[in-house]
Amino acid sequence: MLEGKGRGVVATRDFKPGDVVMATPPLALVTAHVRQRPDGELVVDSILDRRLYGSKWFSVLYDGSARSCKAGLSYAPQEEAAGAVSSEPDGRPAAPPEPLLASTSAPSKAAAAAAAPKKKGFLASRGAGRKGAGKGAAGAAEAGPAVGGAAEGAELPLPDRREQTRLAKVVKFNCFGDDAEDLAACAARGEEPRGHIGLWPEFAMLNHSCAPNTVNYVVAGSMVVRAVAPIAQGEEVTICYLGRPQLLPFNKRIAILSEDYGFECNCARCLAEQAHVDKLDDAFLEFHEEVEERLGPAFLEARALGDTAAVEEVAEAVAAGLRKLYNLFRKTLLAPDVRQYYIASLYDAYDLAFSCAAALGRGEDGSALQACLKSMEVVSAGSDLHAILAVRHHDHVLATHGPDSPLTALARSALRRAYVARYGAVSEAVMERLVDLNRKLHVQADAADAEAGATAAEADAGAGAGDVSA
Numbered sequence: 151m152l153e154g155k156g157r158g159v160v161a162t163r164d165f166k167p168g169d170v171v172m173a174t175p176p177l178a179l180v181t182a183h184v185r186q187r188p189d190g191e192l193v194v195d196s197i198l199d200r201r202l203y204g205s206k207w208f209s210v211l212y213d214g215s216a217r218s219c220k221a222g223l224s225y226a227p228q229e230e231a232a233g234a235v236s237s238e239p240d241g242r243p244a245a246p247p248e249p250l251l252a253s254t255s256a257p258s259k260a261a262a263a264a265a266a267p268k269k270k271g272f273l274a275s276r277g278a279g280r281k282g283a284g285k286g287a288a289g290a291a292e293a294g295p296a297v298g299g300a301a302e303g304a305e306l307p308l309p310d311r312r313e314q315t316r317l318a319k320v321v322k323f324n325c326f327g328d329d330a331e332d333l334a335a336c337a338a339r340g341e342e343p344r345g346h347i348g349l350w351p352e353f354a355m356l357n358h359s360c361a362p363n364t365v366n367y368v369v370a371g372s373m374v375v376r377a378v379a380p381i382a383q384g385e386e387v388t389i390c391y392l393g394r395p396q397l398l399p400f401n402k403r404i405a406i407l408s409e410d411y412g413f414e415c416n417c418a419r420c421l422a423e424q425a426h427v428d429k430l431d432d433a434f435l436e437f438h439e440e441v442e443e444r445l446g447p448a449f450l451e452a453r454a455l456g457d458t459a460a461v462e463e464v465a466e467a468v469a470a471g472l473r474k475l476y477n478l479f480r481k482t483l484l485a486p487d488v489r490q491y492y493i494a495s496l497y498d499a500y501d502l503a504f505s506c507a508a509a510l511g512r513g514e515d516g517s518a519l520q521a522c523l524k525s526m527e528v529v530s531a532g533s534d535l536h537a538i539l540a541v542r543h544h545d546h547v548l549a550t551h552g553p554d555s556p557l558t559a560l561a562r563s564a565l566r567r568a569y570v571a572r573y574g575a576v577s578e579a580v581m582e583r584l585v586d587l588n589r590k591l592h593v594q595a596d597a598a599d600a601e602a603g604a605t606a607a608e609a610d611a612g613a614g615a616g617d618v619s620a
């Protein structure tokens with residue numbers, strides 16, 4: 151039990167960055183094609199179909215009520231024989247269930263009715279926060295039989311409506327999903343990455359921080375949680391529930407966590423940002439709004455129209471806003487760690503600076519890259535974005551300063567730190583392979599971005615809307 155948080159996970163020994171803190175199989179798992187994230191209701195259906203609600207986990211997992219957060223857990227990790235997953239006491243299948251493909255199952259009426267409204271509340275809907283997360287079923291090509299799971303529970307009667315409602319809430323508050331596994335690692339293993347959503351009960355015991363000390367992702371159906379900072383014995387192990395919104399200012403993060411998860415975030419980052427915002431004279435929150443509501447949409451429109459002058463205007467406004475805030479940071483003598491939290495919460499502004507530089511054909515924006523990379527190290531170490539930004543930053547510094555520069559050596563160390571946090575202490579050869587795959591991924595993503603811009607511009611030109619030069 152942790153003050154104000156219900157139950158949580160506490161380290162029973164010291165961990166260093168890259169160490170695996172937890173690797174645990176799912177109780178239920180639904181997969182889909184890459185870039186699609188199945189709906190959480192399919193997890194409810196999978197649990198009902200396979201009679202997995204017989205698991206003891208359903209009597210102890212958080213269901214949104216304060217009472218359920220206090221239920222005692224008699225969980226003791228099983229001694230694992232040669233890595234086998236043993237299970238019987240908690241009703242978990244002896245082997246991880248075969249994932250149910252989203253395309254094989256249409257939600258049952260009962261479960262759909264019982265499931266909570268499809269809003270953002272599924273932990274999964276925030277996942278690792280990639281753009282374009284799809285909901286709903288996968289393409290049929292992958293369809294396969296829904297097998298495995300709960301043969302031993304097949305005699306269980308279906309739960310009544312009230313119990314089904316609770317089950318849907320347990321899924322809502324405890325499941326996790328993403329629109330892909332780690333793309334580079336999948337490519338290295340020759341696997342097709344897949345969108346997924348599932349319930350990993352031990353993992354669901356982890357509480358949230360906006361600057362967590364671990365990163366998590368799915369490997370072959372299991373949830374892997376890796377330390378991204380030193381974790382001392384007795385310290386709480388935290389994950390981030392937010393995905394991409396993790397990079398928003400504290401007021402937005404707090405609102406999402408309160409609305410979707412019903413708690414007030416008191417993590418070190420939220421407290422630090424909140425405590426200092428008065429000193430910044432509202433300039434920080436106003437600039438963020440300006441980027442979100444005016445400059446971001448103006449950039450997209452200008453890029454689609456190929457209006458270079460308008461892109462330039464946006465670039466200048468973003469640069470001026472960031473300069474002004476830096477001066478304020480300096481004047482108000484924000485401590486470096488607090489300043490770093492603010493910089494992380496200005497991620498969208500740096501992202502826009504990148505996009506403007508790319509649309510104007512200027513290549514990488516070195517200072518924006520550095521700020522983004524530092525932000526990742528501080529609040530989102532080991533994330534997929536961290537791995538990609540570390541490569542971009544390294545390649546930019548190498549191209550600008552050459553292989554013998556001390557700056558290139560520093561960039562190389564930052565790259566190594568990112569890869570250790572995400573993939574563990576892998577050999578140089580494996581790291582090189584992963585770096586190369588991530589490099590290709592970001593080149594592809596940039597090309598797709600540019601193409602999207604060009605397509606929009608062509609559509610506009612077709613409608614007689616203007617000059618397509620970008």
Ligand SMILES: C[S@@+](CC[C@H](N)C(=O)[O-])C[C@H]1O[C@@H](n2cnc3c(N)ncnc32)[C@H](O)[C@@H]1O
Nearest residue numbers: 154155156157212219354355356357358411413
């Ligand atoms: C997936 S559960 C995590 C485990 C939970 N503490 C329990 O006892 O089952 C998510 C819920 O834990 C609580 N929680 C998680 N992180 C928290 C935090 N940083 N501060 C307060 N409550 C938190 C909230 O009630 C949240 O909805």
